[in-house]
Amino acid sequence: MNNFLTIYKKEVKDIFRDKKTLFFTIFLPIILYPLMFGIMNFAMKDTMDSVSKEFSIGIRDNGNSSITKVLEADKSIKLVKGDDLDEKIKKGSIGLILEIPEDFDKNIENEKQAGIKMIVDDESNKSMMGSQKIKEVLDVYYKNIVNTRMEKRGISNTVLNPFEVEKVNTANKKDTNNIGTVITGLLPTLLIILMISPTMGMAPDLGAGEKERGTLEPLLSTAVNRTSILWGKLAALATIAFLNLAVSLGAIAISMMVIIKGGKLTLTGGSLAVMGIFSLFLLIAVCALEMAVSIYAKSIKEAGSLMMAVFFPVMLLSYVPYMMDAKTIKFIYFNIPVANAISVMKEAAVGIYDMKHLLIVAGWHLVYMFIAVMISRYMFSKEKVVFRA
Numbered sequence: 001m002n003n004f005l006t007i008y009k010k011e012v013k014d015i016f017r018d019k020k021t022l023f024f025t026i027f028l029p030i031i032l033y034p035l036m037f038g039i040m041n042f043a044m045k046d047t048m049d050s051v052s053k054e055f056s057i058g059i060r061d062n063g064n065s066s067i068t069k070v071l072e073a074d075k076s077i078k079l080v081k082g083d084d085l086d087e088k089i090k091k092g093s094i095g096l097i098l099e100i101p102e103d104f105d106k107n108i109e110n111e112k113q114a115g116i117k118m119i120v121d122d123e124s125n126k127s128m129m130g131s132q133k134i135k136e137v138l139d140v141y142y143k144n145i146v147n148t149r150m151e152k153r154g155i156s157n158t159v160l161n162p163f164e165v166e167k168v169n170t171a172n173k174k175d176t177n178n179i180g181t182v183i184t185g186l187l188p189t190l191l192i193i194l195m196i197s198p199t200m201g202m203a204p205d206l207g208a209g210e211k212e213r214g215t216l217e218p219l220l221s222t223a224v225n226r227t228s229i230l231w232g233k234l235a236a237l238a239t240i241a242f243l244n245l246a247v248s249l250g251a252i253a254i255s256m257m258v259i260i261k262g263g264k265l266t267l268t269g270g271s272l273a274v275m276g277i278f279s280l281f282l283l284i285a286v287c288a289l290e291m292a293v294s295i296y297a298k299s300i301k302e303a304g305s306l307m308m309a310v311f312f313p314v315m316l317l318s319y320v321p322y323m324m325d326a327k328t329i330k331f332i333y334f335n336i337p338v339a340n341a342i343s344v345m346k347e348a349a350v351g352i353y354d355m356k357h358l359l360i361v362a363g364w365h366l367v368y369m370f371i372a373v374m375i376s377r378y379m380f381s382k383e384k385v386v387f388r389a
Contacts, residue, residue, distance in 0.1 A: 007233065011233055011237075053076060089127070111149065118135075189319055192314065199241050199290055326346040344358055
C-alpha cells in the first residue's frame, strides 16, 4: 500500500508541474462552458425574439384574399411580395412562403374547400418556429369560418367539438427550458468526453515519456513491484480526470443557473450517484487501455498517435444514444460498450432506475475493467514490451 501511495503521489506531482495541465484541467473549463452556454443562450433567444417581434414571410396572393388581411393585421408579421421569394427563403431573409390561390375567398364564400400552400425551410430553426406561429394564426381564422357557418345553420359549434383535450406537462413549468433540456440529454456524453479528454495528453507521458527520459528502467529496478507502479499511475491518471470532470460540471451548473435562467439541472442524489459510478467504471477501463498503449509505444509521439485508437471509438459510441428518448431506449443499447453506460445515465437523469438495466450494464463494465486491467498488466509484465526499441 505504501509503495502504491508513493508512486501515486510522485505521478500526481509530476503531472501538476506542467502548467499546461493546470490550464486545460482547471482554468479552461471555467472559461469555456460559460462562454459556450452564453453563445447558445444568445443565439436561441435571438431566434425566438426575431420570430415573436417581427417575422418576415413571403406571400403570393394575386386575389388579395382575406388571409392576407388577417396576416397584415398582426403587427408581428411582415409580408413580403415579389418574384424572387424562392431566392429570399434560401438566403434566410424570409422565413417561409404562403401561396394563396386566386379563388380562395370565392371558394370560402361558396363553402367549397380551399387550399393554402406553406413552403418552409427544414434546415432553418427560424423557419420551423415561424411556421408554427403562422399556423396558429391560420387556425384561429379557420375556426372563425367554421363557427360562422355553424351559426348560419343555427347549429352550436359544440357539434364539431364534442370534447376538448387539456394537455398537462408532467415537468415543472418553472424548471422547463429548451436549452436546459438539451444539456440534460447531452450531459452523460459530456461526462465521458470531459473525463477522457485530459487523459489523452497525460497517459503517453506516464509510460512512453518515462522511456524517452530513461527513468522507467531505474523505477522498475527498485523494490516496488510492478503492480503497485501500474496502479499508482492508473490512480494518478484517474484523479486528474475526475478533477477535470468536477470543475467542468461546476462550470456547467453555474452557467446554466446564471446565464440560462430557469434552465436548472433537476438531478437528484440518486441520478448523480448512478452517473458517478458508471463514469468510474468506464474511466478505469479506458485509463487501463491508455496505460497499455503508453507502455507499448516507443515514444510520446507514437503513443499520442496510438491513443486515437482508444479515444475515437469511445467518443463515437458515447454519441450513439444522444438523440434517443431516455424512456424508450432499446434493450440492445444496454449491451454495447460505452453506449450502455450513457444509456443508464440518461435514464437516471430523468428519474428512471431500472434494476435490470443497471445490473446488466454494471456486469458488462466489470468485464470491461477486468479485461482492460489484464491487458495493461500483461504489457507491463513483458520485458520485450516495456523495453521495446
